[in-house]
Amino acid sequence: MQHGLLLNRVFSRNVWRGLIEGSDREAFAAAMQACVPERADKSNRQLVEEMYGILRKSYRNEYFYKNTLLNKLLLGVHKPTTTTALTELGIGKAKADFVLINGRATVYEIKTELDNLERMASQIEHYYQAFSQVCIVAGETHLEAIRRRWAGSTVGIIVLTNKDTLRELQKPQDHPAGLDAAVMFGMLRKAEFEQLLLRQCGELPAVSQFDYYRTCKRMLTQLNPDVWHADFIRVLKQRHSVEVELYRRVPYALKFLAYFLELKRDDYERMEAFLEEKEGWLCTSPT
Numbered sequence: 550m551q552h553g554l555l556l557n558r559v560f561s562r563n564v565w566r567g568l569i570e571g572s573d574r575e576a577f578a579a580a581m582q583a584c585v586p587e588r589a590d591k592s593n594r595q596l597v598e599e600m601y602g603i604l605r606k607s608y609r610n611e612y613f614y615k616n617t618l619l620n621k622l623l624l625g626v627h628k629p630t631t632t633t634a635l636t637e638l639g640i641g642k643a644k645a646d647f648v649l650i651n652g653r654a655t656v657y658e659i660k661t662e663l664d665n666l667e668r669m670a671s672q673i674e675h676y677y678q679a680f681s682q683v684c685i686v687a688g689e690t691h692l693e694a695i696r697r698r699w700a701g702s703t704v705g706i707i708v709l710t711n712k713d714t715l716r717e718l719q720k721p722q723d724h725p726a727g728l729d730a731a732v733m734f735g736m737l738r739k740a741e742f743e744q745l746l747l748r749q750c751g752e753l754p755a756v757s758q759f760d761y762y763r764t765c766k767r768m769l770t771q772l773n774p775d776v777w778h779a780d781f782i783r784v785l786k787q788r789h790s791v792e793v794e795l796y797r798r799v800p801y802a803l804k805f806l807a808y809f810l811e812l813k814r815d816d817y818e819r820m821e822a823f824l825e826e827k828e829g830w831l832c833t834s835p836t
Contacts, residue, residue, distance in 0.1 A: 555583055594824040597803065614661055622649060633788065635785065646659040655705075669685070681724050681778070686709060730769065741785075745769060798817070
């Protein structure tokens with residue numbers, strides 16, 4: 550458990566932003582000293598790979614699942630030039646773990662071996678308020694319970710096997726009946742709902758700033774969500790992009806982090822420099 554908590558911190562955006570900016574190495578050092586006993590002459594890249602290997606073998610946490618989905622689906626099946634991934638996307642009272650958007654959008658609800666299934670039905674209900682395809686991704690320990698509840702439904706089922714492969718057991722089916730215009734509008738940023746209004750209504754409301762948001766919401770939500778759902782997906786798809794050539798050089802273990810840190814060219818160079826470092830303090834014993 551101690552190793553798991555340390556590794557949770559290491560594979561987080563906050564820690565890697567600090568590592569890239571050179572401001573904080575404490576979490577990396579603590580995890581490395583606890584989890585990698587043989588450290589002499591190893592680069593930070595090698596240490597990262599060894600720590601990620603511990604996740605794979607002993608502690609398949611949410612980061613491991615998300616990184617596996619991104620590597621195998623966004624980078625393996627699709628392309629980052631034509632497909633966008635989103636994470637922790639607020640949808641009503643829920644947050645989607647992972648969303649892939651290309652011609653259509655699919656929400657992936659992750660249930661690791663460390664999770665329970667208590668809130669899953671409620672989460673899926675919320676996801677269908679904004680997206681018509683939902684898929685559960687779970688470990689083999691949850692498979693029987695998920696099949697009992699969701700087999701034969703519109704919800705897709707993917708198992709992350711003990712060999713770290715993704716096996717699709719049930720394809721997600723379109724289920725647009727639950728789309729909720731108010732929930733969809735609440736997910737949009739100002740520039741995004743203005744883009745939708747111009748496309749759907751041809752104009753923006755000429756009202757005071759006090760009434761502007763409420764009027765925009767009324768204009769869009771009075772339309773059937775089926776009418777503007779495709780445009781809704783399109784504006785969400787525009788939220789994220791990566792420097793593809795630089796991104797290709799990021800190690801497998803850090804693909805998810807690098808994607809959602811939204812790195813600039815200088816950031817990639819600083820990450821590369823950190824990964825190639827061999828620091829003396831990395832070889833010391835924990836005090």
